Amino acid sequence: MFTGIIEELAQVTHITKDKENLNITIKSNITGELKIDQSVSHNGVCLTVVDINDDQYTVTAIKETLDKTAIGTLKIGDHINLERAMKLGDRLDGHIVQGHVDQTGICKDIKEEDGSWRFTFEYDPSINNVTIEKGSITIDGTSLTVVDSGKNYFSVAIIPYTYKHTRFKDYQIGTEVNLEFDVIGKYVSRLMKIS
Structure with missing residues (x-):
């Protein structure tokens, strides 16, 4: 975990x-x-x-x-x-991440904003993974909050610290990344299909 x-x-x-x-x-x-x-x-x-x-x-x-x-x-x-892996009793500063990648995505857009960056990623929606605005997503192991969400894409805002200390500084349009969708969202989505 x-x-x-x-x-x-x-x-x-x-x-x-x-x-x-x-x-x-x-x-x-x-x-x-x-x-x-x-x-x-x-x-x-x-x-x-x-x-x-x-x-x-x-x-x-x-x-x-x-x-x-x-x-x-x-x-x-x-x-x-x-x-x-986190130690039992540690603070959960990000969100629950299993380390089990659901699928890959492609960086489609990078916008430098005033003091931050907005990255947009596209993914295959046929696998039925979903994002929601203000929900959690893991990109190459980095816990992030979704700021914009569509059927096959989402955007995240990156602060300077994250940009400097993760792979985000290396990303270009077309970079393939690992995506792990929020585990709670995956369970809810599965339950909705069953009922």
Whole structure:
């Protein structure tokens, strides 16, 4: 379980293919606090630490993860949003984030406003995920509030701190991102279909 509050913007240092899997090595300031078998959110994707070497650690993304997320688009040198699982009793500063990506989206528009940025993302509505204005959305592991919502798109407003300390500073029009929709909204949507 995660909160969507990014702990660190780390860097991908090595990527190797192993059959249908991808081993991704990351250089991070929090590596010394990690242990083998620990879950860490990587751009919103919950992956398990499989190796630690000095200030770098490795995770493995299996075919299922590569098929359903944008994690396979990472390249050596790319920044990656990291968050460790929350501790029982911690404040929930973002919202409930499972680290299970629902689908990917595409950055369609970036507007620099007076002191902030507005990013608009488009997604495939046929999977039946929804956003609502003032609801929560997780983009590459970052917990955000939806400011504008439509059938197949939504916008979020990014403050300077978030822009500087997450992957948002690297996004361009056409960037593919991982989306995790609000878990409560997913349950409500499912219940509405059943009844």
